[in-house]
Amino acid sequence: EVQLVESGGDLVQPGGSLRLSCAASGFTFSDYWMSWVRQAPGKGLEWVANVEQGGSVKYYVDSVKGRFTVSRDNAKNSLYLQMNSLRVEDTGMYYCAREARESNGMDVWGQGTTVTVSS
Amino acid sequence: QSVLTQPPSASGTPGQRVTISCSGSSSNIGSRYVYWYQQLPGTAPKLLIYKNNQRPSGVPDRFSGSKSGTSASLAISGLRSEDEADYYCVAWDDSLTGWVFGGGTKLIVL
Numbered sequence: 001e002v003q004l005v006e007s008g009g010d011l012v013q014p015g016g017s018l019r020l021s022c023a024a025s026g027f028t029f030s031d032y033w034m035s036w037v038r039q040a041p042g043k044g045l046e047w048v049a050n051v052e053q054g055g056s057v058k059y060y061v062d063s064v065k066g067r068f069t070v071s072r073d074n075a076k077n078s079l080y081l082q083m084n085s086l087r088v089e090d091t092g093m094y095y096c097a098r099e100a101r102e103s104n105g106m107d108v109w110g111q112g113t114t115v116t117v118s119s
Numbered sequence: 120q121s122v123l124t125q126p127p128s129a130s131g132t133p134g135q136r137v138t139i140s141c142s143g144s145s146s147n148i149g150s151r152y153v154y155w156y157q158q159l160p161g162t163a164p165k166l167l168i169y170k171n172n173q174r175p176s177g178v179p180d181r182f183s184g185s186k187s188g189t190s191a192s193l194a195i196s197g198l199r200s201e202d203e204a205d206y207y208c209v210a211w212d213d214s215l216t217g218w219v220f221g222g223g224t225k226l227i228v229l
Contacts, residue, residue, distance in 0.1 A: 035218065037164075044121065045156070045164060045207050047218035059217050095163055105154040105169035105209075112163055 002026035002108050004096050009113030016086050016117070022079040022096030022110055030054075030074040033099035035106060036081050038115075040092040049081065050099065064090075086117045122147065123208050123221035130227040136196040139224045141208030143189050147219055153191040154209040155184055158223075164207065168193060195226070203228045 008020040022034070035050040049060045049070040058070050069082040079096050094113050097106035124142040131137040141153065155168035166175050168184035171191065183194045191210075195202055208221040 037218075044205075044223040045158070045220045047209075047220060050218070061217055062215070097164075100169070103152055103170060104173075105166045105175075106156075106164075107166050107169075107175065109163040109165070 002098075004098065004108055004110035006094065006096050006110040006113035009094065009115045011116045011118065012086055013119050014086060014088055014117055018083045018086060018115060020081040020083065020094055020096075020113055020115070022081075024077045024079065024098070027098070027108075029072075029077040032101065034070075034072060034079045035097045035099055036070060036079075037095045037097055037106070037109075038090075038092045039095070039112075040089070043092070048094070051079070083115070086115075088117050091115060091117045121222040122212060122215070122219035123210065125206075125208060125221035125224045127222065128225045128227065130229055131195075131198045132229045133198055133200065135198045136194060137198055137226065138195075139193045139206050139208075139226070141191045141193070141221050143191075143210060143219075145189060146214040147189075147210040147212040148186065148191055149189040150213060151211045153184065153186050155182075155193045156207045156209065158205045158207065160204070167206070198228055200228050202226060 003025045005023045036048040051058045051070045067085045071080045096110045098108040100107040152170045156164040157167045158164045171186040172184045181197045205223045212219045
């Protein structure tokens with residue numbers, strides 16, 4: 001079964017750090033771009049970052065540039081999001097998603113992990 | 120303020136046809152594919168439409184997508200109560216070099 005499972009969400013103070021993980025199974029992880037998408041409580045979806053198959057090419061939404069780093073370990077079938085200098089507005093559910101080949105969209109999503117930034 | 124503009128809500132009665140619009144610009148919808156996602160309450164998003172008008176296997180043909188210029192739309196025919204959800208349009212933006220989402224449309228089945 002194709003599956004993505006996020007972990008690492010927690011309550012953290014403003015200015016703190018957190019590392020999210022996404023474990024992939026059921027498919028050849030190294031063949032796909034991967035994305036992080038977040039959703040603030042009661043709000044819409046916002047794409048955060050993505051990374052290409054080899055881990056070299058990465059893109060970020062402007063609001064997290066310089067604070068968040070996306071990475072992957074293909075040997076461990078895992079995607080990561082290192083979040084530094086966290087702000088209250090970073091609070092929300094964080095999903096990892098697989099970007100299907102041939103521009104077929106984000107076709108597999110995890111169940112999400114919750115990040116709460118509060119003092 | 121989202122880069123792609125959607126109406127915040129839409130509604131219809133069972134059996135009706137409803138459309139949800141998505142407006143963008145030349146750097147996203149105008150030059151790239153549009154995708155639609157459905158998010159049922161308390162669940163992760165689900166891919167509904169890819170490459171403007173293609174349905175993944177398992178998505179009923181009641182759902183259809185179209186694109187014209189810098190706008191796109193999602194149509195749902197034969198509306199059912201289980202279609203009540205939030206719907207998001209998405210496109211890659213060449214100027215921002217990233218995926219951009221619409222603000223989402225809450226569909227209410229009356």
